[in-house]
Amino acid sequence: MMDLFVSKYVNKIDKKGRVSLPSSFRNVLPKANRNEIILYKSIKTPSIEGCGVGRLKEIAKRINNLDFFSEDYDDFSTSIFSEIITTNIDKEGRFLIPEELKLYAGIKTEAAFFGQGYYFQIWEPKKGLKNTEDSRRRLLKEKKSLRMMLTQQK
Template identity: 40%
Template sequence: MALFLSTTINKLDKKGRISLPANFRAVLNDKQAQSIVLFKSPVHECLEGFDPIFVEEISGRLDDGFDMFSTEQDDLATALFGEAVQLSLDETGRMVLPELLVSHAGLDGEAAFIGLGKKFQIWNPEKLQERRNSARSNVKSKGLTLPVQRERGGND
């Protein structure tokens, strides 16, 4: 499975044009995706990025996790999808970020792309460093780790 990994800082021009990192484009190619979906993070001052197929999975989880017309389902759908944009990349891997998203993430001249596995985020580089420091501190103080996978077999 191709994953979004690593961190890259790219230039953002005055018109909102920016290049998706080459290793992120390779993930999209592996998934046969021609575009990305971006939306405002509901928890951070950054943008959340996904391939369109994974966004369909998110939508399905939203439908499965809540009653269709519940306030909670509506609130989360509004927060996630209400201002989401699907962006195509040009032949050089560039896209144009809408001003609404640029201002939400506080982007000005540069943007940091950080791969987080099935998704990626776009940050103001200085804010990303603060976030990384906070994440490392939380991991250490809370002793966060991955659960051990049990081997399958026998009587499972």
Template identity: 25%
Template sequence: MVNLIGTYECKADAKGRLMMPIAFKKQLSPVLQDGFVLKRAVFQSCLELYPMEEWNLLMQKINKLNRFKKKNNDFIRRFTAGVKVVEIDAAGRLLIPKDLISFAGITKELVLSSAVNIIEIWDKDQYEKAIDETADDFGDLAEEVMGFDDATDGIS
């Protein structure tokens, strides 16, 4: 499993290519040769870049869903809509397909942000807006998600 660290700003060229930040390229070096999957995010207007190993682990879970249940079939179709296999080229560039650029509202200025084992790719303005919108609620969210009851988990 890859655990990525960092948030970096970069630019996309006219063809939709971005130069992968050196820090991410170093962190991804063990999995660069395997390729990546780029997809639409579920909850935000951004893209998610999965190292192939991480994508395959996720697909193992999804493959366990019963395709004869309509909601499962609908989920799989929506989850995999626009999914692309991509590579980082020898120059360190990643080409973002036009349909995914359109989905994420990507212009020239980008933010690449680690999200544990994947990289989120955002239009810079949309990233800053998303961070600002959740800033007031983050303490409450952190408590709800990570604020374990001391009596049950033994942490003091």
């Protein structure tokens, strides 16, 4: 079983605002917390990023190691914890995208899911497509060989 978020899917958002998390994404979530994910605004792009709640605890630990009375401590916890939204996944594998995040990503009736390995992104379909093209173009322009990236062994 693949334990990474991969591939691309486009799902519909119904009248109640529900959207299915792609089945293969659900399977990536640990069995213990398979009915909950976290969502947050992508920093660099108008998209939503998401992953399992397990990562939250990692982040919490890391922040907790910062100097408790430093400004960084507050900045990190504010920017991360208050911006993160936890969402429940129902028995059918659907969840609600909060209004604020939908606005940020320009999502209305459809959501495009992009696997990104350890996390995934949710885009408004057309924007997501354009981002993929732009991304690939940049890669080629910089003369990085896509083939090398894909076939090279670490």
